[in-house]
Amino acid sequence: MVDAVDRFPFEAMASRCEIRLAAPNARTAEGLAQAAIAEVRRIERTYSRYRADSIVSRINAAAGRHRVECDDETWQLLAYADHLYGASGGLFDITSGVLRRAWDFRKPRVPGPDELAPLLALVDWTAVRREDGAVFLPRAGMEIDFGGFGKEYAADRACALLQQRGVRHGYVNLGGDMRFIGPQPDGRPWSIGIQDPRKPDGIAASIAVSQGALTTSGDYERCFDLDGKRYCHVLNPRTGMPVSHWRSVSVLAPLAALGGSVSTIAMLKEADALAFLEASGLAYFVIDSAGNAHHHSISGDYAS
Amino acid sequence: MISKQTPQELAASLLAAALLLPGVQAHADEPPRNGSISLRYLDYADRQPGLDRIHAHSPSVSVTAPVAGDWSVEGTLTADDVSGASPRYHTAISGASHMEDERKAGDFAVTRYFRRGTLTAGAAYSTEHDYVSRALSLNGTLSSEDNNTTWAFGLAGSRDSINPVNNVVVDEHKRTVSVLAGVTRVLTPNDIAQLTLTRTNGSGYYNDPYKLFDNRPRSRRENTVLLRWNHYVDATGGTTRLGYRYYSDSFRIRAHTLSGEYVQPLANGWTIAPELRLYTQSAAWFYYDPVYDATLGAPFPPGFSNGADPNRLSSPDQRLSGFGAVTVGLKVAREIGKLWTVDVKVEEYEQRGSWRLFHDGSPGLAPLRARVLQVGLTRRW
Amino acid sequence: MKVRIFFPLIASALLAQAGCTTVQPWEKGKLAKPEMTFGGDRLETRYADHIYTSREAAAGGAGVGGGGCGCN
Numbered sequence: 001m002v003d004a005v006d007r008f009p010f011e012a013m014a015s016r017c018e019i020r021l022a023a024p025n026a027r028t029a030e031g032l033a034q035a036a037i038a039e040v041r042r043i044e045r046t047y048s049r050y051r052a053d054s055i056v057s058r059i060n061a062a063a064g065r066h067r068v069e070c071d072d073e074t075w076q077l078l079a080y081a082d083h084l085y086g087a088s089g090g091l092f093d094i095t096s097g098v099l100r101r102a103w104d105f106r107k108p109r110v111p112g113p114d115e116l117a118p119l120l121a122l123v124d125w126t127a128v129r130r131e132d133g134a135v136f137l138p139r140a141g142m143e144i145d146f147g148g149f150g151k152e153y154a155a156d157r158a159c160a161l162l163q164q165r166g167v168r169h170g171y172v173n174l175g176g177d178m179r180f181i182g183p184q185p186d187g188r189p190w191s192i193g194i195q196d197p198r199k200p201d202g203i204a205a206s207i208a209v210s211q212g213a214l215t216t217s218g219d220y221e222r223c224f225d226l227d228g229k230r231y232c233h234v235l236n237p238r239t240g241m242p243v244s245h246w247r248s249v250s251v252l253a254p255l256a257a258l259g260g261s262v263s264t265i266a267m268l269k270e271a272d273a274l275a276f277l278e279a280s281g282l283a284y285f286v287i288d289s290a291g292n293a294h295h296h297s298i299s300g301d302y303a304s
Numbered sequence: 305m306i307s308k309q310t311p312q313e314l315a316a317s318l319l320a321a322a323l324l325l326p327g328v329q330a331h332a333d334e335p336p337r338n339g340s341i342s343l344r345y346l347d348y349a350d351r352q353p354g355l356d357r358i359h360a361h362s363p364s365v366s367v368t369a370p371v372a373g374d375w376s377v378e379g380t381l382t383a384d385d386v387s388g389a390s391p392r393y394h395t396a397i398s399g400a401s402h403m404e405d406e407r408k409a410g411d412f413a414v415t416r417y418f419r420r421g422t423l424t425a426g427a428a429y430s431t432e433h434d435y436v437s438r439a440l441s442l443n444g445t446l447s448s449e450d451n452n453t454t455w456a457f458g459l460a461g462s463r464d465s466i467n468p469v470n471n472v473v474v475d476e477h478k479r480t481v482s483v484l485a486g487v488t489r490v491l492t493p494n495d496i497a498q499l500t501l502t503r504t505n506g507s508g509y510y511n512d513p514y515k516l517f518d519n520r521p522r523s524r525r526e527n528t529v530l531l532r533w534n535h536y537v538d539a540t541g542g543t544t545r546l547g548y549r550y551y552s553d554s555f556r557i558r559a560h561t562l563s564g565e566y567v568q569p570l571a572n573g574w575t576i577a578p579e580l581r582l583y584t585q586s587a588a589w590f591y592y593d594p595v596y597d598a599t600l601g602a603p604f605p606p607g608f609s610n611g612a613d614p615n616r617l618s619s620p621d622q623r624l625s626g627f628g629a630v631t632v633g634l635k636v637a638r639e640i641g642k643l644w645t646v647d648v649k650v651e652e653y654e655q656r657g658s659w660r661l662f663h664d665g666s667p668g669l670a671p672l673r674a675r676v677l678q679v680g681l682t683r684r685w
Numbered sequence: 686m687k688v689r690i691f692f693p694l695i696a697s698a699l700l701a702q703a704g705c706t707t708v709q710p711w712e713k714g715k716l717a718k719p720e721m722t723f724g725g726d727r728l729e730t731r732y733a734d735h736i737y738t739s740r741e742a743a744a745g746g747a748g749v750g751g752g753g754c755g756c757n
Contacts, residue, residue, distance in 0.1 A: 004642075073326050083321040087314060156328035186642065187717040210713065255329075258322035281315035344728040348736060366728050380727070407754060428752035441750025452708055460750035482749040488723065490708050496716055498723050502745055530746035532723060536715045543720040551743035559743035567720040577720075585742050624742055649729070655740065672740070678732060 005170060005185065008033035012040050013151050015175025021162060022169035022185045032165055036158040036172065043154040046073075047146045049097070056145060064140030069133055077146055077153070078130055084149075084261050085125045088276075091268035092261065093125045095137075096237040097145040103242075105233055108224040116240035123237045152215055152260030155179040159256075176216055179256040183210030195220075197247035197287055205285055207298055209252065215259035217267045218248035234267045245270035245289060252283040252298060339369040342682040350653075350674035355397045357672075358388040379412045393516045393603040393620035394594040395670040401514050407432040413441075421446040428462075434513075437464040443484070451490075456500070458484030468513035478508030486530075494536040502528045511619075516603045518619045520590065526553040542568040551585075555624065559585035560661070573639035579651075581631035584661040588624040590617035594668035625666035628659030633676075643684050651676040723747075 006029040008019045019036050023029035048054045052061075059068045070078070084092040098119050102111035122142045129136040137144065146153070151174045158172045159179040168182045171190060183189050189210035196202030197220045207214060219232035219242075232242045249266040253259030262280050266273040274294065277284045283297035323329065346362040364382035371377055384407040392399035413426035421444060428439040441460035447453065459482070466476040486500035503526070510520040532547040544566050551559040565579040597604035605618050633651030640646065653674040657665030708716075715721060730747075738744045739756030 076324060076326050080321055080325055083317070087318055087321075153325060153328070156325070160327055160329055183717060187719070189715075189717075208715075210717065253322075254319065255322045255325075257325055257328060258318055261322070262318065279314045280318060342726070342728055344726075344732070346732050350740070362732070364728050364731070368727075378727075380731070382731070409752070409754070411752070426750050428750065430752050430754055432755055435753075435755030437753040439750055439752035443748070443750065450707055451713075458749045462750075462752050464753050466755065478753070480753075482745075484749045490713070490716060493708055493713065494715055496721060496723075500747060502749055504745070504749075526744070528743070528746040532747075534721045534723070536718070536721055543718065545720065549743070549746045551746070553742075555742070557742045559741070561743065561746075575720075583737075583741060583743075588742065623740060629741065647726075653736075653740070674736070674740070676732075676736065678729065680726065680728065682726075 006030075006033070008037065010037050012037070013044050013154070013174060015151070017175060018173045019158070019162075020170045020173075021167045021181060023167065032162055032167060035165070036162050039158050039161050040154045040172075040174065043150065043157065047077075047150050049143075049145050059135055059137065060143045063137035063142040067129070067131075067134040067136035070135055074135075075130075075133060078135060078144075080149070080257070080261075081144075081146070082125070082130075084265065088265040088268060090125075091237065092148060092265050093123060093237040094144050094146065094148060095125050095128065095142055096123045096235060097143050097147065098122045098141065099235045099237075099240050102240065103231075103233070103235065105222045105224055105231075108226045108231075110226060110231065111240075120238070120240050123240075148264055149257050149260045151175060152177050152179075152213070152256035155213065155256040177213070177256055177260055178209075178215070179213040180209055180211050194248070194250050194285055198291070204248075204287060204293065205295075205298075207250075207252070207285065212252055212254045213256035213259045214250060214252055215256055215263050216248055216250040217260075217263040219244070219246070219267075220248070234264065236268060243267050243270050246273060247287045247289060247291065249273065249277075250285040251277070251280075258282075338684050340367070340682055340684045342366045342680060344678060344680040347677040348674065350672060352395050352397075352670040352672050354670075355389060355391075355400060357390055358386060360384055360386045374417050376415045376417070377413070378415075380410065382409045383407070384409075390514070391622070392514065394668065395622060395672075396594075396602065399516070399603065403514070405432050405434075407435075420449070434468045435464065435466055437462060439463075453490070454488045456484065456486040456488070458482070458502075460484075464508070466509050466513070470513060472513040473509065473511075476509035478506060478510065480504050480506035494538065495533065497531070497533045500528075500530040500532075502526075502530075512621055515619065515621050517592075517605055518621060519615065519617050520588075520619055521555065521617060524554055526551070540568065542566055555588040555590070557586055557588050557624070559583065575635075575637040575639075577635040577637070579631070579633045579635070581629075581633075582661075583629040583631075583655075584659070585626060585628075586660075586663065587626035587666050588619065591619050591621070591624045591626075591666065593625075593666055594620070622655075622669055622672065625657060625669055626660050626663065627655050627657045627665045627669070628661055629653065629655040630659065645680075645682045645684075647678075647680045649676075649678040649680075 005020050005022045010017050019033045021029060021032060023032055045051060046054055047056050049056055051057060055070055055074050062068050081094045102115045102119055122139055127138050155172045155174045155177055156179055159181050162181055169185045171178050171180045189208040192207050192209055192214055193203035194205045194207060196204040197218050219230055222233035224231055234243050236243055246267055249263040251259040251263040262282060266277055269276050285295040285298050287293050344364050348360040350357045362382060362384045366380040368378040387404040389400035389402050392401050407430060409430035411426060411428035413424050415422050415424040424443045426441045430437040439460060439462035443458040446455045462480045464478040467474060482502060482504040484502045488498040490496050505525050507523045510524060512518045529550045535544045547563045549561040561583050563581040565577055567575060567577040569575045592605050595606060596602045597606050597608040599609040631651055631653045635647055635649040637645060637647035655672040657667055657669050
């Protein structure tokens with residue numbers, strides 16, 4: 001069907017989100033979008049650190065005490081996190097969320113080594129025990145969170161749900177991480193702007209995409225500047241300090257979960273990021289700390 | 305577990321791991337296709353110096369509709385209104401035969417879509433005062449997993465009945481069987497190419513009953529090789545469409561066709577597309593030049609008065625001579641809203657013996673020129 | 686004569702060799718444009734085939750199964 005594209009903005013996962021899709025009429029579009037939004041909110045509720053009844057909160061509350069049984073979905077997310085730990089050489093560690101207690105990005109204050117040391121002792125994915133469908137965090141105070149790929153996973157699930165129901169044109173955008181259902185109804189790709197890391201309303205490049213996912217990790221999402229240096233929310237799990245080599249990393253991948261993981265790992269790898277991106281075989285667009293762009297296999301218009 | 309992986313292993317393992325996440329991929333059916341209805345009108349007129357030849361008007365309608373998710377049907381109806389004069393031999397004006405005919409043709413095809421391919425069954429029927437043609441075909445395509453390579457296969461057969469109004473023959477027949485094999489390949493994000501081979505075996509009546517001394521073999525084997533390449537030009541947003549076809553048959557005709565079209569989208573839904581086509585063919589071995597019998601003169605083939613075999617193969621048909629031809633055309637189209645497209649196409653065609661490439665063309669034939677005008681309207685749903 | 690045999694062989698070899706780096710699904714936006722496909726307008730293609738078949742000896746190439754006519 002050659003249809004108009006409807007937009008459905010909403011707030012979820014602490015970000016501005018939007019679903020765009022083409023459907024035969026407005027009511028069908030509304031119904032489809034609501035179903036997809038409901039799935040995004042389900043994942044948000046299930047894996048939220050802030051809800052006492054979520055599986056993540058229960059696992060974290062039982063740290064150092066007892067194991068917690070988890071369902072298939074959580075089990076597979078943990079397996080994926082383990083794979084990412086290996087693929088990133090130990091840099092992508094979902095137990096590194098505890099470092100958040102030392103870094104408050106609303107205040108421009110750099111924590112000292114004495115604050116970071118006890119937290120770094122709690123960052124250790126290899127210590128997490130996963131057996132017989134249950135997970136155990138051995139030290140009190142350890143935490144896991146799926147913030148590293150949770151939003152992207154939700155985007156993939158929402159997209160799959162819409163595709164299953166026959167949607168062929170549109171995309172799911174969760175806070176800048178996008179999964180495409182299909183091109184625009186006339187077959188042309190979507191023209192997506194990659195945000196300029198230093199100008200909130202500026203575009204560094206326009207990328208033409210019609211399928212797969214476009215995910216971005218950047219040093220501008222939660223950050224502060226102190227004495228001319230930028231401190232961002234992507235923290236190295238071994239030093240507890242923010243990474244600083246790249247201003248943003250954008251990746252084109254078949255799945256948002258894959259793209260989001262790769263772009264985050266690239267940020268963490270700092271100087272080794274380009275080698276890692278080449279090895280991943282994915283198209284990428286990165287901007288380094290000097291503001292220079294490097295890209296591979298990405299089609300579109302580049303502002304720089 | 306930290307491991308040192310090669311780049312390929314890393315890429316493959318990351319994707320494999322992501323795919324294991326629950327519910328991230330939909331198991332989708334073949335996407336529904338758009339339906340459309342098209343109307344088109346053709347006005348064709350050809351001429352040679354001193355003689356306006358054939359004039360044809362042809363309206364046609366075509367409908368394509370997706371059906372029940374995995375199927376689509378398409379049908380076409382055409383009517384040709386043809387009138388005018390064509391030479392009874394070579395390009396001789398005095399021997400022109402005047403004719404008027406109406407041809408009606410229709411065809412219908414059903415396509416079934418599979419996960420990685422399609423299967424299409426088609427039937428075609430065409431009727432004129434003196435000629436009825438029926439054809440059946442079966443075509444299939446098969447795509448690779450990454451959809452970058454598609455193989456095509458086809459099988460078709462036709463049966464024609466010929467009953468010329470001058471009763472030179474009665475109830476003649478012609479049968480053909482054709483096969484096709486092809487491959488289409490996505491080369492780069494801007495390039496796609498296609499290679500197609502066809503072979504046709506035919507037997508029966510190939511003569512033109514309205515031409516004098518037209519006696520052709522009762523069988524014909526034809527081969528074609530077609531290579532096409534579409535290229536998107538990033539700088540302009542336009543597309544070049546190039547094609548080369550090599551044709552050879554058992555009449556010993558060899559032909560080369562080189563065609564090029566450049567499609568340039570403009571603002572506001574306008575598109576402009578100039579085209580150029582170059583064609584060259586060799587003469588059939590039994591074609592004879594306008595050099596006539598020494599005693600009897602035109603239109604008798606040389607040697608006729610000396611008692612040459614009256615059943616020998618011969619033809620004075622310009623279409624079987626050696627010549628080159630050029631087509632120059634321009635198409636202008638406009639998209640109106642999301643559903644409608646209208647287009648106008650004008651072409652000029654000229655065919656000359658002296659334009660044959662690589663060898664000499666057949667001498668003594670007047671150049672043929674044709675003017676083609678088309679108007680089309682399409683609505684999608 | 687030899688050139689005419691070589692050309693399709695070279696063409697098919699090029700077709701098989703070319704594009705060794707796989708084009709990913711998200712790079713296929715431009716290929717979806719109608720002018721980049723090989724179908725073309727159905728009726729326009731038919732008219733062209735019909736006109737050339739009735740004025741030239743060579744016929745066909747892209748498909749099989751069209752049926753014939755007593756074109757003059």
